[in-house]
Every structure is written in structure tokens, then in C-alpha cells.
Amino acid sequence: MGKMISEIKEQPAALERLLKGERRNIAGIADRIRKLDPAFLSLAARGSSDNAATFGKYLIECENGLTCSLAAPSVHTVYKKKIDMRRGVVIGVSQSGEGDDINETLRLARASGAYTVGITNTPGSAMAAVADDVILLRAGVEKGLAATKTYTCQLMAMMMLSASLAGDRALLAALDGVPDAVNETLAVESRVREITERYRYMERCVIIGRGFNYATVKEAALKLMETSYVVAQPFSTADFMHGPIAMTGAGFPAFVCAPSGRMAAPIRKLCGELRDKQLETVIASSNPATLKLASKAIRMPVDCGELVSPILYIVPFQFFANFLSVARGLDPDNPRFLKKVTKTL
Template identity: 45%
Template sequence: MLQEIEEQPRALAETIREERAKVERLGKFLRERDIDLIIMVARGSSDNAALFGRYLMEIRTGIPVSLSAPSVYTLYGARLKLDRALVIGVSQSGEGEDINRVLARARECGAFTLGITNEPTSTMTRIVDETLLMHGGREQSVAATKTYTGQMMLFYMLAEALTDGATPKLDFEKIPEYVARALALRPIVEELVARYVFMENCVVVGRGLSYANAYELALKLMETCYVVAERFSSADFFHGPLAIVERHFPIILFAPPGVTLPGVMSLLERLRELRADTLAITSERAVAELCTRSIRMPEELNEFLAPIPYIVPGQLFAALLAEAKGLDPDKPRSLSKVTRTL
């Protein structure tokens, strides 16, 4: 897991280089097709990447994006009207049976189908109209890291390809370098995990473009550290879940700059009153001053480029915490790399 976390700058740069021309052609084709709905279908970490894609695509393109409920297709056999829809399947292995069945059914219903996967010879690639590939090499760790960020990168590229020329560019080409800088924070994370060795439960908070990272870090903590980790947006956390917080209760927050920051600050002020144990991944001095502990990110990172670099300290935290607990993050109990469900 740690090796694959370290591989991410190279993997992301390779994905940009290898898929750029294909994504640009695909974007032109989809604009001409006049797509007015995008549906994502995924499970696990890929579902978290799709959640990020939903926020980014809606913000950048104005096209409504829905996260599919696979059982609507696989168990209830519903036939949807998808003539002007783009249906995107997201799967590290490309072998998820429910994901592939949804893609096949969506294509029958008139949708243009796109697969995002790490495996060029997988079943998914034979089902969809077009495929976008991650280029990080085979992922061995059960806990996805480089494929999660690789999927996010492809959503950056696709979102930009679907926008008109008047929309300011995202400069996603800078992200691999920011990820390399985030990896340099490993000594700080190693020092931090010693304080959380006996953590059994926690909450992870993020909002907007960082909401998916809250889901992803919580999943990593559950599958590698066996920590019961709930995830919320900073807004939703005020609506009931705040009642679980007591003195020293651990809460991890993604707090990048941008429009979601005031809400995070308000939550942190309340958590400070409750004497919670707060750990923020942030570039903001004001956030760090409100928290028990913080991991400081580069100040020049804007909210649109932050999601991939910000998850890297979270990945390191989960892998290193597992080791500190005497667990093997590469062999989580009861799990396998490919999960087959319907």
C-alpha cells in the first residue's frame, strides 16, 4: 500500500500523457451529441471517485450528474430512458459484475457508455462504447490508492473536455507535482499516528469537492485499521451527528481554501467548545490554530486542485496507523481485491 501511494506522481503524469488525446476527441463527440444527463456507476473506492466526479462535472459543465443505484437494473430490471445520457462505469478491475451489467443495460436503453478502469483487457472494456485507462500499472494492494487518484484525474480531464473554450482551465497538469510535495509530509504523518494507535472510532468531515475524500479516508480507516469511521459533510454534521461528540472524540477534517472553508471553520469552533480531538488537513493557518493537530498543505493549492493532493496524507495516515496498530494494511481481513456483487 505504501509503495503504491508513493507511485502516484508518476502514475498521474502518465495518465495525463497517455489519455489526453483520447479524452479531447471524446469531449468533442459528446458535446456534439448534446448529452444532458450523466450517470455514474461504481462501488467502493471507485464510487468515492465517482462522487468527486459528480461534484466536478456538475460545477464545470452544468450537466446534471446522478450516482446510479445498480440494484435498479440488476435486481428490479428497470428500463430507463437514456437516449441523451452518458453512463460512466468506474472500476479498478473492470470485473465488477453489477457495474458491467448496468453498463450493458444502459447501452441497450440508448446511452453512450464509458468505462474508466485500470485493466485494458477487462470485461468492462468489451461492454462499453469507449474506455479511459489509468496508467499506474497493476494495483496489488487491496486498499485502493493510486487507482482512486487515477480515476479522479480522468474526471478532471473529462470535465475540461466537456466545457466550452470560454471556461477557465483547471491546470490539472500541476497535480502530480503537488502530490509529490504531499508525499514529503510522511515524517509528519508518522509522528502523528502514534497519538491515534488506540483509536477505535472517529468521524471524517469534508464538503463540496472534498466530500468524496471524507468517504475515501473513512473507507481506508475501516478496511486497513478496523476503525469504525463515519463520514459527513460539515453541513450535515450539525444536523444530529454532532450529538456523538464528547471530550477527546477524534474528528479528521479536510479543510482546503475556498467556498466550503467558512462552514468548516464554524464546525471547528463548535468542536473546540466540545473539546473534541481534531486533526485537519489544510493550508489555512486559521484552521490549524483551531485544531488539536494539523497537516499543513501548500498554500498555493486552490480548492479545485486540492482534492487529489489532500487525500495523500490521508492515505499515508491509514497505512501507517495500521502498521502502528500491528496490522498489515496489505492483508485486511475478510477482503479481496475484486469484489463481485449483483
């Protein structure tokens, strides 16, 4: 069994370790943030971690009512600009904890008066040294180059922090059921494997979602670009209708992330429009009416609600990226030109 496929299946256990091992630490960090009464929060990340940060932005603003931005590290590292970070919280997200630009962003934010937190899978990393406090993902060593279990653990860490910050005991209790839900979701493997061969020669596609799952489609696109070299473009459903839909047509592959929740109705409407335009749609959903609109349907076995859905809905796309890479005669564990730890400024 390859590294990527193995680590996809390790996700329930990794999430369980995070829940058990970091609950008290995250509660303490949330308490310090509450006492600070921050004016804003900023998330700094690259790659898959940046996709997790996109989810974090939606989460913090929707659930905690705090203005939350995605940091532009080059403002600090290239343009050398100083920003007043007093009464701010800056969270760096990195599986390795060794990204120079993210760590420099944390260092300068701390020097400018911000409270800083690192979210990383690597104890003893540079990030752990530079941040005021650290949340360890506890995912175990990720040997595959494409992030899988560290990504879902990043999502979980942000949910734990948000729920603790809000004092939302119901959500904190609900998170305990997520590892089992992910374990059930692994059952989509056979269906994803079944449909993959059809897309063996696919050179480009769009992946569409919205809201909390905008992060999901960004991460799904990244996985396809990394492992299968497909030109995969992620869009929110709203942005897609504002121009990019014009580049599609009959037979154009469109992958759609369609969980339950507030975005379900507008996404279902879009799926109907894509069918009418004869696009080739692959839809992941638990809703029978939405699945009927698909060229190829992936029925999600669990509906945990919109907030938790990004952890579940990335799973079929992780499987698809792995199987498509193999079908194309590639190695998903060794993509060309890439390294596990990427350092940029």
C-alpha cells in the same frame, strides 16, 4: 517497503502517465459527448471508485452544468427495471473493470440508448468490452489491496474529461502541474507518522469535509475501515450538524479536510465549534488560522485551489491509514475478508 506505502508514493508518476497517455482519447470522448448534447449524465461505481464518482458528480454539475446522478446498479441487476437512457451518458468507474453490477449497468444503459464510457485501470477487462469508449487510468498494476494510485487517477480522469468537455484550456494546462504538487504533498508523511501513535487504540471517529472534498472524507473513512478496522464515519459539514454531532463529546476524534475555496470559511467555523466542544481534532489544511484550531495539525504544503484539492488532500489520509494499521499490529496490504476484485450484483 509495503505495497500500500509504495503505491502512495507512486502517485505522481501514475498521474503523469495518465495525463500524457489519455489526453487525446479523452478529448475525443468529450467531443462525442458534446455532439450528443446529453440531457443527463450518470456515474456507476462501487467502493473507492464510488467515492471518485461522488467527486465526479460535484465536478460535472459545477463545471459543466449537466445534471449528474450516482447510479443505483441494483435497479438494473436485482430489480430488473428498464430505464429510458436516450440522450444520456453513463460512465462506469472500476479499477479492475470486472465488477459485474457496474458492467451490467453499462450494458443495459447502452441497450437503452445511452452513450457509455468505462474508466478503468485494466485494458482488456470486461468493462472495456462492454462500454462504447474507455479511459485507461495507466496507473500500473496496483498490488496493494487498498486503492491509492487508482483512486487519484480516477479523480484526474474525471477532471480531464470535465475540462475537455467545457473547453477549459486553463484548467487543462493547470492539471499538468498536479503530479508535481502531489510529489510535494508527499512531504506530509513525516508529520502523519508522528501523530499516528496517539490514535493507536482509536475505535471510532468522524471524518468531515464538504463540496468537492466530500469524496475525500468518504475515501479516507473507507481506507481506515479497510486497513485498521476503525468505525470511521464520513460526513459533510452540513450533515454533521444535522444530528451526528450529538454522538461526539470531549476527546472524540474528528478528522477535518479543510482546503481553500468556497467551503473554507464554513469549515473553519465548524473547527472552532469542535474546539469549543473539546473534540480531538486533526485538521489537514494550508490555512494558518484553521490549523490553529486543531488538536493536531497537518500543514498541507501546496494550495492548488479547491477543484484540484481532492487529489492532494487524500494523501495524508492514505498515509494515516497505512501507519495506523501498522501501529495496531495489522497488515495494510492484507486486510481480513477482502479481495482486490470484488464482484457483486
